[in-house]
Amino acid sequence: MNVSDIKVAQHREATSGLSVDQRFLDRWSPRAMTGQSLQDTELLTLVEAARWAPSCFNAQPWRFAYVANSSPGWQELLATLVPGNQAWAQRAGALIAVISRKEFEHNGASAPTHAFDAGAAWMSLALQASAMGLVAHGMRGFDLDAACDCLKVPQLYELQAIIAVGHPGRVEDLADAYQERELPSGRKTLAELAFAGGFEQLPQ
Numbered sequence: 001m002n003v004s005d006i007k008v009a010q011h012r013e014a015t016s017g018l019s020v021d022q023r024f025l026d027r028w029s030p031r032a033m034t035g036q037s038l039q040d041t042e043l044l045t046l047v048e049a050a051r052w053a054p055s056c057f058n059a060q061p062w063r064f065a066y067v068a069n070s071s072p073g074w075q076e077l078l079a080t081l082v083p084g085n086q087a088w089a090q091r092a093g094a095l096i097a098v099i100s101r102k103e104f105e106h107n108g109a110s111a112p113t114h115a116f117d118a119g120a121a122w123m124s125l126a127l128q129a130s131a132m133g134l135v136a137h138g139m140r141g142f143d144l145d146a147a148c149d150c151l152k153v154p155q156l157y158e159l160q161a162i163i164a165v166g167h168p169g170r171v172e173d174l175a176d177a178y179q180e181r182e183l184p185s186g187r188k189t190l191a192e193l194a195f196a197g198g199f200e201q202l203p204q
């Protein structure tokens with residue numbers, strides 16, 4: 001089965017009965033990919049979407065360092081992932097590192113929302129990938145120091161996540177342990193996370 005054949009919406013329904021744009025329900029994080037290398041134009045289209053994300057002071061602290069499958073640096077960056085991620089991410093078309101600048105460029109002050117802003121940019125990238133029929137799967141399971149060395153990330157910047165992006169592949173090509181997990185995940189209910197009037201600590 002091809003991941004794009006999975007009827008995501010059947011697994012993902014707004015629990016509240018409220019309707020949200022279908023694009024939010026259609027995005028998920030498959031692991032099955034074909035291994036076909038992504039073209040520069042595809043990668044830059046993803047970054048173009050991310051570029052339009054909002055950020056504090058419009059500082060745009062996000063940076064993207066990408067390596068396409070089989071291009072120079074691919075094996076080195078792949079090797080920084082934990083084995084459980086390497087197992088499936090080796091068939092990604094590219095790895096995109098999401099990096100954020102910790103200080104504002106305009107005054108050198110600490111930028112308290114750099115990670116938050118980079119998170120918004122990553123979501124734009126993920127939604128663009130989904131719209132293009134591509135898989136985008138965020139990862140934090142990697143050796144941070146090794147990945148920063150590999151990508152030559154300066155001290156002023158923080159590596160937030162590495163995104164495995166690629167063309168959707170066949171679930172049966174995944175190792176058994178991943179085949180059964182190849183389903184869109186659920187979510188907390190609105191009642192657990194939306195509080196009118198002030199924060200509520202719910203019983204665990």
Ligand SMILES: Cc1cc2nc3c(=O)[nH]c(=O)nc-3n(C[C@H](O)[C@H](O)[C@H](O)COP(=O)(O)O)c2cc1C
Nearest residue numbers: 027028029030085137138139140141142161184185
């Ligand atoms: C910052 C971040 C780090 C993640 N790290 C990993 C990872 O190392 N390995 C992995 O298999 N999935 C990873 N995920 C994927 C999440 O597990 C996944 O997004 C979550 O279960 C929700 O599923 P969905 O994206 O299909 O809706 C990560 C996602 C994000 C946003």
